[in-house]
Amino acid sequence: MIQLLSKFYKNHTILILVGYALCLSTNCKYISPTKAPINPEKYDYNFIRNNSILTEPIELHKGWKFFPKSMLFEKFDETVDLRELNEGCEYFLNLNWQSDEKLCNNHFISEKGNQILLGDEKYFEATSFHNWETVDPSIQGNIGTAVYRIDLILPKGEYGIFQENWALSSSGRIWVLENQKKLKLLSSIGYPSNSKDTTRPMWKGVSSNFETQGGNVSLIVEVANFHHRSGYLGYAISLGTKSIIQKKTLLYHQEQMLLCGFISMVGLYSFILFFFRTKQKELLWFSLLCLAISFRVALVSRIYQLYFPNSESFEILLKLEYLSFTLTPILFLLFIRYLLHGHSSKPAFIFVIFYPIAISFFILFTDTSVFSRYLLAAIFSIFFSIAYAIYEMILKWRIQDSEIQTVIKTLALVFFLFSAAVVNDVLISFGIYQWYELSGIGLVIFIFGQAVMIAKINSNSWNKTDKLNLDILQMNKDLDRMIADRTQILQKTIDARNNDLLLAKQIQTNLMPQLKSFSERIQFHTYYEPMDEVGGDLYDVNQIGVNTFRIFLADATGHGVQAGLITMLVKSEYENLKFYADPPNSILGELNKRYISKYKYLNRFFTCILVDIDLDNQIIKMASAGHPSQYFYDSHVVKELDYTGPLMGFNQNVNYTLREISFNKQSSLFLFTDGLFEQFNSNDEILGEDRIAEFFLNICLGKRSYEELPNYISEWIHPMKIKDDICFIGINFKD
Template identity: 25%
Template sequence: MKNLLTCIVFLFFMAGLSGCSDGSEKSDHPSVVQGFLEIKDYDLNTQGPIVLSGLWKFTWLYWKSSGKESQNSHEIVSVPSSWNGRNGSRLGEGYGTYELTIKLDKNYGDLAFIIQEQSSSYFLYVDGKLLASCGEVDIPSGADITIFEVQPAWCNRFVKFSPQGEEIKVDMQIANKDHRLGGFWAPIRFGTASSLEKTWHAERFLDMFLAGGLFCIGLLHLIYAVVRRGESASMYFGLYCVIMAGRGLFSGTRIISEYLEFLKYHHYVRIEYITFYLAIPVFLSYILSVFPRELKRILVDLVWWIAIGACLVVLIFPVHIFTFTITIYYLVAFLAGTLGLFSLTKAALRRRKGALIILAGFVFVYAAMIHDILYATFYLDTGYFTNIGAFMFLVAQSVFLSIRSSDSLDRLLDLSRNLERRVEDRTKQLRNALRLIQNDLNVAREIQKGLLHLEDRMEKTVGQTKFRILHKPLAEVGGDLYDIVEFPDSRIRIFLADATGHGIQAALITILIRSVYEDLRMKEESPGKLLSEISSEFHGKYGNVSTFFSASILEISPDGKKLTLALAGSPPVLVQTKDEEHVIECENPLVGLLENFDFEDKEISLTQGFRILCFTDGLTESSRLPGDFYGIERVLAFLRTGDSKNLEELLGGIEEDLLKFLGSSEPKDDILVLGIEDQRK
């Protein structure tokens, strides 16, 4: 907490330094009264320059240097100000001459003026001689004094001159036809040439320094945002810094005009307006990205839409139209700034990390924005401070990043010191959890075996028919099951099923399958009817959870001469007799997929010594590479070459060949193979 308070005090100290200027320019200096300024109790050498603000003489529609006599009487107006609205109907378009007489009490040697841009062209005469100009003005010699042409420009000038006596006559002629506001809206600074030259260069250096610092830091944050996706706070902060850097170069001293001479008046106005319009929503977006719980996104989006609309107006319409948007946007900027201040205050009260530092920096941004609005509306004559406010926020952001980096480093050091212990503790937890899971799976396996009577490599003989089982579940429990039952009339019915999925989910489904099958297996006369009944039962009871499965039901007649079977979404059944081979394909849907589906029976004639292979898709769809499956052909080849082998050797050979085929790959499904062999000779 002590370090945090130190950082905040440092911010205010920096603000004091950045806001410092020659205090004599703004306090205790003589003011212009009735177009006259007397300097007798003020020393320009020791007390510094003064601002020529106050009450000047002003003559509307009078261009003194043209030599014409004025048709209007002079009036007393406040400088800086706009001439709009005076006399009830005066608009921004027009021209006029401002006059001032300066009375000196001693000889100061060379003197100077610093002249900021006026709206929107000006000519400065001192003792009747042209000292500085910006833009071009053409006043025709005709009788109509309202006809004139202006080529506007925005210029800042530093000009020296040598006074010819104790009195200095200053005439500022201003003309405007483009901007919504016209007049003497930026005060002139007056002082000795040496002191004003230092001020001139210091201000330009400050603008370049602030703009350069903001641009470099902004570019750094933008690169950081590109490298680390999802860092929206860095992106918005970088955009804000770049925007404010541009605004600092194109407003204030407008030092960029010396390097970009091709830019015209309307370019500068558009850039100044657009940077102001975009800075507000970008900064709000930064606050939203850092403290999303303290600021409503819908409010930020609303400010974005207003800013985008205002920027489109600036880009599309001429200067004398789009400059009217600024009056509305001043209100938007004030409300948005207040919203940001409220959100950051709320974040600080909630003790959000870094909120107090960011709030301290934002206070300068907010104060600078309010100051600039007052300056632009002629309530102050100090100049633009937005770039200073932005730089102070940059300092606050740097402090915030330093603290956050320090905290991250502390966490990293703590993690590295305790990493081994934490890994060991976590490993113990995982081992205990694995042990519990393994115990549960072992219990589940025994329960499944007990309920479903599933055994690997089991042999069973029913009458003259021998059965051999190869059962390899993918996990401790699986989704394949089988059943062999002999009817009182010596028919033998074989049932294979493969539940969708793997592991515990599939194992639970097999219990449902077994339950439904046992209820119906002795009631239905044929495999097809039995499958149809099971399918209807599953669709009605468990269709809402998509419980589908493939199944095969085979029935061997009492005399062993006929095989009746029905298949549902299962792999082919292979039948080998003395005379031929049968590959019985399945064309039916999965069990439980359709509500009422009639599974038809197929019949195959059997001979003595027949062999039948039934299996689930875990065998034929095993793959070592994508698209490279074990396939039905390999199983059929083993059946063809296995005449001299018993069932144990046949199924063992299939298992060995499958493992050889897979190589280093692991099976991806449960494997169930049921071999049937006739023992009659």
């Protein structure tokens, strides 16, 4: 466990050990109530009488005289605002217990107080300095005023008194009476009075010094309690030399600040860890639990008085003290719930967590004198939390997982020690028995154990993470090797595909006729550019008579290899029909029937146009199957030649219409596929048929040439690539 802690809390190890050692001595001199009567004569003062120097402080918790329902002083003018007596205020017997009114703010000793000082007032032997509940209720109720007095014999010197905490909800004054002649105020806590309205309680530790010439010295304590269910003074008063008391005071605050700081650092560390690992909710609740406990330590030990010594916000501080007590079980329950991934029923969890929440609201909205009477209800929240945690551990233990069982064993051990310390202090507070308080030690063990347990969980997680990282590194190496192998195979496949595409391109290019000079009376200008290596456009030019030429242009739907394969099929069927003497419309009809009968299952279509040019009769015969409108130039006008039937491959029973056009030597015919004008620039603008028609007109007028058309298209789409196959045939007639 130390090894685990050093791995995750190595910066805190020394601090933890020091804090643990210091807590062995802190709070161990807390005086608990007892119902057994104590004889003041049995209190051993010999070491005070026989030693001129006290080497250790003495805890004055026995031998006190108890004066019920008493106060030393009354206020001369009750209309004046409540003001504490100035520390150092003195009264003298030879002045009939009178004093300078300015220093003591118009306070004077009452008749009963005078009897207490002279030793004439009836008193009871105090069974405990701690709690009024040990006194017969007929003598002293829980609410009211009282005076304690202890008579000592001290040698000449400077002394000091120290009390870790004054009564939880009380106010009072501590006086020193020397040789029954001089009364001096050592410390004033709030403002004690005879009623709740005029009493102002305060939280405050006591540390004061006084000087004596030696002899009979008495310490007198006035107490007024109207704000708590029990009238008590809390921790016993320590007496020692001035230097010893100063060291004790300093050591006490150092111990409490060290404990508070240690718990706070563990909480902050866990919160920072949660910030980077937000899925581990147990880190969040553990950090909040640590911060809440450290806040309670600061409240109970009055550390804040080092920085705010005159704080009088009693109601707020008291409620905060109780709230820190009731809210801690809530955070503990949430921590256990997430740590063990709770399996208990929701009703059980809701009950144990809403019980302290209800108590917290009760504390917030009630007076301190009311909620202090129900401290037992708040204490039960601790027992409920313990029971719930044990229940969760039992449920989790059933899971046959060695790692989880190791965590539960650690949790059970720490939880048992902490619970035993808490139960011990609760039983002491109820007067069941008298022993050392162990809450400080238990608290350190609890925080230490939880830190070790979380470190164990994180250690296991990080070990798994390290193993996973190694596995991932190995997998990455294997994956890199596999990728390299697959890349090599893929590259070979791509090279083979590219070679196949290159071969297909060569085959398709060879299928396109290399136009030669058929006749001096007609001139052909052809251009073909596929979008990929293989395209879906096809053209063919043949001389079928002495002065008769047949031109075929087709465009398969789609692009790439699939479209290219369709053009191969169309080409093979057209080769069987292209020399027929039938008119173009009949040939297209026959081509459509043959294509559908053989390749209908492919569900692929194409458009085409077939043109016969008779130079002797100057007649153009054409038929178009769903092809875009083509352009014919005649008499300085560009005319559109629309399609004369639907596209190929859709319906077998289709008749195509024949169209005849006369031409002369100034006429021109322009055939193309839709890829010529369906090109887009960087602004997503289409080239369009109008621009193509205008360019064709300029060619016919001699302003442009067919060779410039590809460059014109490239400039339009720059820097984009072509979006479709481009194919066109320009035909000019001569004499």
